[in-house]
Amino acid sequence: EAQVTQNPRYLITVTGKKLTVTCSQNMNHEYMSWYRQDPGLGLRQIYYSMNVEVTDKGDVPEGYKVSRKEKRNFPLILESPSPNQTSLYFCASSLFKGAGGYTFGSGTRLTVV
């Protein structure tokens, strides 16, 4: 089944403890992206990648890192999480030129205490 898989689905962590949220797609998509969703603010793009080793900042990149060493994986790294990064995170992927739109993962609900 074609899908975007995020892990974990839920995570509670403490301030400053480095964490990684994994994202993997099995559709050979070139584009991948991370979003966060907060009440009243909607979905905001954090980082995106147009291909292996090509990444760029979205609208809210501060406090996050990403890497794209292989086509299928696009992990989101929080080096030193803070409570304002408590949010619902979504990974998404798309074919080059956007055919068919983005496929989103099921989400990761992160709480930083």
Next chain:
Amino acid sequence: DAKTTQPPSMDCAEGRAANLPCNHSTISGNEYVYWYRQIHSQGPQYIIHGLKNNETNEMASLIITEDRKSSTLILPHATLRDTAVYYCIVTESGAGSYQLTFGKGTKLSVIP
């Protein structure tokens, strides 16, 4: 600077057609209209997209006005499972640019 304007909420009776409008008066010639929906904290789901011709798939129809300044997403026979927030997004689709900027969308409530 939002590229699209949508009503914040709409109701639709179950079994009826749901017509969701979107204004995008500043759309440029190489920009597409995309529609997504999000059902209660699930990942957004792609519905349909178009450039200037009307489009139809198994989920919905997309009607784009001739001047491309507005569009309507039509769910022909709405069911309770169509209750969701619907997002209209204008974006380029091609080499070097494929960013989605989500606005607040329209919360569609399908009523029994």
